[in-house]
Amino acid sequence: MNFSDYLAQLPEEKAQALEKLAELLRQQLPTGFTERFDGRMLHFEVPLSRYPQGYHAQPGQPLPFISLAAQKSHLALYHFGLYADEELLNWWTAAYAAGSKYKLNMGKSCIRWKKAGHIPWPLVEELAQKMTPQAWISIYESKN
Template identity: 50%
Template sequence: MQYQANSVADYISQLPEDRQGPVEKIRQTIAKNLPKGFEEGILYKMIGFYVPHEVYPDGYHCDPKTPLPFINVASQKNFIALYHSGIYAKKELLDWFVAEYPKHCKYKLDMGKSCVRFKKVDDIPYNLIAELATKMTVQEWIDTYESAVKKK
């Protein structure tokens, strides 16, 4: 589902009532635990945490006018999605997350390359999301992005 929102609050207010609380809690969990330097806003029509142009002027290689994305949260038709670019770009982080997930959730991990899908809103692993958010600083993300993702 895509929402036409101008702010995070606007995005959340457009969600179905049963999704507002969980999406807000994920957002707060990330914001509280993310290292300094990331900014929050609407990016790709969802909640985004990203490296601002003031810190990384090159922006995202697909569209340099877009700041460098890091984590996004979205309410999709059948699930809440957490997109984490670090998991996609850094195998050690992916391996850690996959190993930790069963310790925090009773349901099987439903994941794409960078997308973790939460179909059961009563079983979202907020503590694991909090720990995941702490795992990479802005500079570590820029370095990882430049070495693993950015086309040279």
């Protein structure tokens, strides 16, 4: 299954929002991240050609950075940089509170939105631009 097939199986509102999130990331992420769909999630990651050590939890796999998925009750954006970089997390939570009329629903790296209309698009765009692959590698290595 490819990403288009996945979207076709979703309710229209979720499919449109997920495609819009994917396109935003394609346009706004710094150069060097690659895109991969695994049948459940769309991943933006640091490829093995750039970081041969890969992801410690899954040897031989690229280093994950951002993933998108439509869960049963919400849309999810998993941003591993938010989990690993306290300064980025602090920026995100403050900017979200100031720039969204909806309460932030977030786990360690997972941002959840019940409805597509709750996504603060300009803020997500800004978040996507904040970390290069090299910066992510440096933070990742400092944590592992």
